Amino acid sequence: MRSFAGLLGAGLLATVLAGCATPQVAPAGGQPGTPHLEPHHAVMADGYRLPYSVWRPAGPPRAVVLALHGLNDYRHAYATVGPYLAGRGIVVYAYDQRGFGATEGRGLWHGTDKLVDDMRTLSRLLRRRHPGLPLYLLGESMGAAVLLAAQGDGQATVPADGMILTAPAVWARETMPFYQRYLLWLVAHTFPHRTFTGKGLKVTASDNIDMLRAQGRDPLVIKATRADVLWGLTNLMDRALAAAPKLHLPTLILYGERDEIIPKKPACRLLTDLTSSGNGYWQAVLYPRGYHMLTRDLQAERVLNDIVRWVLAPVKTTPRPAAGRAAAIERFCG
Template sequence: MIRSFMRLFAVFAFLAGLSACAPKIRPAGPPIAQTSLETDMFRAADGTELPLQHWGDVENPDAVILALHGMGDYANAFMELGDGLGKNHRIGIAVYAFDQRGFGRSPSRPFWAGISTMVNDASDVLTLLRARYPGKPVYLLGNSMGGAVAIVTAASRGHLMDGLILVAPAVWNRDMMPWYQTASLAVMSHSFPWLPLTGKGLDIWPSDNIEMLRRLSRDPNMMSSVRVDLIAGVADIMDLAHKRAVDISVPTLLLSGAQDQVIPPDAVTALDRDLAEAGIVFYHRCLYDAGYHMLLRDLNGPVVIADIGRWIAGGGGAENYSCTQS
C-alpha cells in the first residue's frame, strides 16, 4: 500500500504551485489520565480511548505479544495471528492489538499523530502488559508501518520487551526512493496535505489471498484512501526506523515475502544487513518464497504464524532456530 501511494505523487506534483498549507498532525495531548487496558479499549495518557482487541490465552499465558498494525489497517489485522497462535498447544500466547491513532476506529482518524505519539502509545501498552503479566515474556510485533513504529520503540525502549518480531516492515526510507517521488511528497504534503489518495489503478497485489482482500474492501474500518500528509508522516517514521535499526539489542525475528510488491526487496535486504551488523545476540530472518506483503493473511499465512509460535516457544533466543521453507 505504501509503495502504491508513493507512485502517485509524480502525477499530482505539478498542482503544487496553486496553493500552500501546512501538514496537519494530531499528536497526543497533555497527560491528564491514568493509562489503562480495559476489555476492549486502551486509555492513553491524554485520555484518548483507542479500541483494543485480544486473542488467545489472556488469563494465564506463557507469553504475550503486542501487535502494531500497518497503514490503513486496524487492530483486526491480527485476527489470523491470534487465532493461529491460539491453536498452538506447545505454549499459551496472548495477542493484544489496538487501533493506532489516525487509523481504524480511533477518534483522530484520518490524521497523522506524529512519531513520538505513536511510540509513546506502544510503550505505554507494553508497560501495562508487563504489569498485567508479571514475569511473563512480552514481545513487540510490528507489521508494515507498525514495523517501523516497532523498530523505533525497540531501539529507544528495548527494556520494555523481551523480543521483537518484524513482519514485512515498512523500511523504504527516502534515500531509497526515486527523486521524483521524494520531491513530489515534499511539495504535496505542504501544498495539498488534505488530498486523499488511493492505490486504485496500480498493479500492486498486497496478497494472494483474494477472498481476504475482498473482505477487507467491505470493512468500513479499513482506510481505502489516506491524506497526503499522513503518507508523509509514514515516510518520516520509515526514515527514522532505517537509522535506528542498528540500535536494537533485543532478540529479533525478521519475516518477509519474496513476492512483496509493497516494500521493495532492497529495503528489507538493507534492514537485514543492519540488524545482522547490530550485534544482536539472537537475530533470525525468514524469507518466504510464497509470501506477499500481507504475510500473516496470505494463503501461506499459517506457515508464517507457526514459525512465530515456534520462535516464541524457544524463548526468542534459540541459536539453532530455522524457518519453515514455504
C-alpha cells in the same frame, strides 16, 4: 517565446509559492490522566482511547503478544492470528493505533512519537497485567516500523522480551529515487489534504483474494490516504531504518520475496545494516511465495508456525550462525 517545459516549471513554482502548507499532525487526546486498561480500550496518558481485542488460551498462558497493524488497517488484521496463537498458549492483544480503525481522528496522522509512546505504554500495562510471562511485540508493515523506531529514539529499553517484524515498512527516503522524494514533498506541502486510493496501481498485497475483498468491504479499513499521512509515514520509515543498527531486543524478521508494497531495496538495506551492525540476536526468514500480508497469505499457517516456534523457544540470546544467515541474505539481495 518560452518553452512548454519552462512554462510548466514556472507554473509549478508559482503553485508551490502560493499554496505552500504544512502537513498536519493531529493534536493530542483529551483529559490527561494515568494510563490504564479498560475491558475494551486502553487509555493513554493524554486521555486518548485505543480500542483493543484480546484472544486468550483455554489453559494457562505461556507468553503474551502485543500486535500492531499496518497503515490504514486496524486490530482486525489479527483476527485469524489471535485465535491461532491463543490455541498454542499465547495471549494476544491487538489494538487500533492512533488515527486508524475506531479511534478518534481517524484518517489523520498523529505523529511517530505518539505511536511509539502508545506502544511503550501498552507494553508496560501488559507487563503489569501478566507478571512473570514473556512479552513479545508483533508488528506488520507500519506496525513493525513503529517497533523499530522505538529502538533508536534514545529512550529507555522497550519493556518487552523480543519483537517479530513482518514485512517491516522501511522504505525510507534514502532508498527512494529523487523524483519520488520530490513529489512526496510537493504534494504533502501543497495539497496535504488530498487523498490517494491506489486505484490503478498494479500491486498485489496478498494472494488471499477473499481476504482482500473482505478488506475492501470493511468500513474500518481506510480506503483513501491523505498526502500528509504519507508524509508522516515516510518520516516514520526514515526513523525505522536508521534505528536498525541500534536493535537491542531479540528479533524475528519475516519478509515475503513477492512483497510488492515494500520493495526489495529497502528490505535488503535493513538486512545488510543489521548484518554489519554486529548484533547477532536477530533472525530473518524469507518466504519465496510470500507477499506483503504474510500472516494472511494463503501460506499463512507456515508463517504463524514460525512465529509460534520463535515465541515459545526457551533461549533467544544465542547469536544465529552468521554464515548461514549471510548466505540467505546474499541469495535474496544479490
